[in-house]
Amino acid sequence: DAGVIQSPRHEVTEMGQEVTLRCKPISGHDYLFWYRQTMMRGLELLIYFNNNVPIDDSGMPEDRFSAKMPNASFSTLKIQPSEPRDSAVYFCASSLSTAGGLIQFFGPGTRLTVL
Amino acid sequence: KNEVEQSPQNLTAQEGEFITINCSYSVGISALHWLQQHPGGGIVSLFMLSSGKKKHGRLIATINIQEKHSSLHITASHPRDSAVYICAARSGGGADGLTFGKGTHLIIQP
Numbered sequence: 001d002a003g004v005i006q007s008p009r010h011e012v013t014e015m016g017q018e019v020t021l022r023c024k025p026i027s028g029h030d031y032l033f034w035y036r037q038t039m040m041r042g043l044e045l046l047i048y049f050n051n052n053v054p055i056d057d058s059g060m061p062e063d064r065f066s067a068k069m070p071n072a073s074f075s076t077l078k079i080q081p082s083e084p085r086d087s088a089v090y091f092c093a094s095s096l097s098t099a100g101g102l103i104q105f106f107g108p109g110t111r112l113t114v115l
Numbered sequence: 116k117n118e119v120e121q122s123p124q125n126l127t128a129q130e131g132e133f134i135t136i137n138c139s140y141s142v143g144i145s146a147l148h149w150l151q152q153h154p155g156g157g158i159v160s161l162f163m164l165s166s167g168k169k170k171h172g173r174l175i176a177t178i179n180i181q182e183k184h185s186s187l188h189i190t191a192s193h194p195r196d197s198a199v200y201i202c203a204a205r206s207g208g209g210a211d212g213l214t215f216g217k218g219t220h221l222i223i224q225p
Contacts (some may be wrong), residue, residue, distance in 0.1 A: 033212050043201065045212030056212060104148070104213070106139060106158035 008081035018080040025094030121216035138202035140219040152199040
């Protein structure tokens with residue numbers, strides 16, 4: 001398996017522009033997580049899905065952020081409009097809810113820079 | 116909300132030394148994860164544990180549920196162990212997202 005795939009790997013945009021980050025989880029995994037990592041705050045959970053349904057979006061910073069999971073193999077995180085303080089590395093992770101537990105597999109991350 | 120604290124924040128040691136990284140959390144959890152973040156930024160899950168001890172190669176993770184404390188040990192440390200080690204707590208009974216510590220930046224010098 002290719003692991004969790006994220007695109008783009010790097011994104012540079014100007015303040016006010018719309019940004020869309022994409023994630024393809026590991027095939028068969030039923031949980032998908034979006035995290036953000038900054039120097040100041042470290043890693044933070046933004047939102048997670050179970051079977052394509054959003055379960056907890058309390059970590060989404062504000063209405064400018066939205067996430068969707070239209071099917072089991074694809075999710076997007078959108079920021080509109082983007083602001084410089086959104087600059088961070090965004091990680092997607094997936095896991096499978098087996099009796100063995102919920103080890104999360106992380107994607108390589110998308111490094112977002114908002115100028 | 117769970118507060119997750121790690122210590123030390125930075126650790127530099129010589130090759131071969133025994134390494135211990137500590138993690139404490141404020142609220143009862145269903146599982147605790149140890150992650151490794153490489154200098155290139157990639158994150159790898161090392162352990163997930165809810166009780167006792169787990170061992171994988173030179174890495175050992177322990178957890179004391181009563182004391183709300185976990186430790187990650189590295190035996191016979193090697194420069195390739197240099198990375199940021201992050202502990203993360205999962206509070207809920209389901210697959211709640213993780214609450215992360217700030218990480219421990221480990222450097223092993225040859």
